Amino acid sequence: MRRAFALVAAACALAGCERTMKDMYVQPRLRPDSASPLFPDGKGSRPPPAGSVAVAAGDLALTSGGRHGRDDLVARDAALAASAAPAADLALLRRGQSRYDIFCAPCHSPLGDGDGRVARRGFPRPPSFHQARLRDAPDRHLFDVIGQGYGDMPSYADRLTPQDRWAVVAYVRALQLSQDARADMLAPDLQAGLRALPAPARAPASRAGAPAPAVGASKAEAS
Numbered sequence: 442m443r444r445a446f447a448l449v450a451a452a453c454a455l456a457g458c459e460r461t462m463k464d465m466y467v468q469p470r471l472r473p474d475s476a477s478p479l480f481p482d483g484k485g486s487r488p489p490p491a492g493s494v495a496v497a498a499g500d501l502a503l504t505s506g507g508r509h510g511r512d513d514l515v516a517r518d519a520a521l522a523a524s525a526a527p528a529a530d531l532a533l534l535r536r537g538q539s540r541y542d543i544f545c546a547p548c549h550s551p552l553g554d555g556d557g558r559v560a561r562r563g564f565p566r567p568p569s570f571h572q573a574r575l576r577d578a579p580d581r582h583l584f585d586v587i588g589q590g591y592g593d594m595p596s597y598a599d600r601l602t603p604q605d606r607w608a609v610v611a612y613v614r615a616l617q618l619s620q621d622a623r624a625d626m627l628a629p630d631l632q633a634g635l636r637a638l639p640a641p642a643r644a645p646a647s648r649a650g651a652p653a654p655a656v657g658a659s660k661a662e663a664s
């Protein structure tokens with residue numbers, strides 16, 4: 442049976458499939474933008490489902506236009522971004538965390554130390570957020586890096602609105618704090634609890650001149 446099929450197929454190929462399979466070319470199909478009685482709106486083309494994002498429109502089209510498109514985005518965003526950073530509250534941090542985990546962690550790692558999976562596989566390794574220069578960098582610098590790219594890092598302007606960029610900046614600040622908080626930043630009752638720990642639990646402060654032990658050290662001890 443299989444053999445017979447192969448023979449027929451071979452014969453067909455020798456005879457020239459083009460003619461035999463003609464109705465693959467000539468078929469009752471609708472051309473783009475032609476009319477059709479099939480649908481109530483009389484159009485042959487179906488409208489895209491609600492919420493569809495056309496690749497040939499909007500921010501995606503702008504960035505695919507290369508540097509010129511990016512410049513357009515940057516100019517447009519400059520107006521939006523002129524507004525100051527929103528007040529950091531829990532909702533903003535949660536939004537920032539979710540955007541960070543999607544768009545930044547692949548390279549910068551969930552901790553922000555630059556050891557992301559993409560970097561491990563050969564992409565230029567990003568700097569750690571926990572170095573003094575980036576701890577001291579103004580929010581605006583982080584915001585601009587996200588929107589405009591930086592060296593080997595591409596721009597995320599087409600994926601993060603200015604509002605989302607501020608949310609990510611707030612979350613990066615939280616990440617930095619998570620690795621570099623001083624005990625005197627804690628609420629008084631937590632500071633008292635820390636002081637009550639046995640002496641070996643207290644590590645020297647992570648920053649020179651900091652008055653109290655680092656929180657991270659006591660946490661590591663407690664777990």
Ligand code: HEC
Binds near residue numbers: 546
């Ligand atoms: C594809 C990998 C990649 C992704 C994703 C990525 N970055 Fe980067 N990032 C880098 C690299 C590489 C550098 C170092 C670039 C250089 O110095 O040339 C960098 C640098 C930075 C810097 C330091 C700039 C400076 O002053 O040195 C910040 C801040 C930063 N990224 C934030 C982010 C944030 C926030 C996100 C998510 C919105 C993000 N990055 C997403 C790769 C990435």
